[in-house]
Amino acid sequence: MGFFDTFGETVAAAGKTVGGKTKEMAGAARLSLQITQEESRLSRAFAALGEAYYRDHKDDMPEGYGALAADIEASAARLESLKQEKQILKNQKRCERCGAWMPADDRFCGKCGADNERNAGEDENKTTEEAL
Numbered sequence: 001m002g003f004f005d006t007f008g009e010t011v012a013a014a015g016k017t018v019g020g021k022t023k024e025m026a027g028a029a030r031l032s033l034q035i036t037q038e039e040s041r042l043s044r045a046f047a048a049l050g051e052a053y054y055r056d057h058k059d060d061m062p063e064g065y066g067a068l069a070a071d072i073e074a075s076a077a078r079l080e081s082l083k084q085e086k087q088i089l090k091n092q093k094r095c096e097r098c099g100a101w102m103p104a105d106d107r108f109c110g111k112c113g114a115d116n117e118r119n120a121g122e123d124e125n126k127t128t129e130e131a132l
């Protein structure tokens with residue numbers, strides 16, 4: 001066996017090792033991605049189970065779940081408050097009758113037709129003035 005034959009085998013063997021490492025790395029990256037995807041799927045499944053359980057038991061929550069339920073209620077209240085703040089920034093108000101969001105300057109609700117200025121103090125005076 002000559003030098004070039006041995007050299008050729010060595011290069012080929014090194015090539016196989018590099019190829020093997022590359023395959024291993026690709027395999028590891030693929031598995032990392034699959035693990036991340038499966039963890040995400042598991043989280044969503046737990047969240048869906050928790051939501052379903054909360055919906056069915058929020059009025060008769062077993063004792064051990066009290067703190068978790070309180071977290072959900074506090075978070076839901078903060079979320080509602082943030083949404084209201086955002087709507088106020090967008091110059092929106094809630095209909096006094098049905099709760100739908102509507103432009104702050106509008107008098108009648110676009111959803112239920114309620115007159116949203118009838119009960120406002122300022123407009124009571126206006127109504128009184130109009131009545132006189």
Ligand SMILES: [Zn+2]
Pocket residue numbers: 095096097098099100109110111112113114
């Ligand atoms: Zn309405």
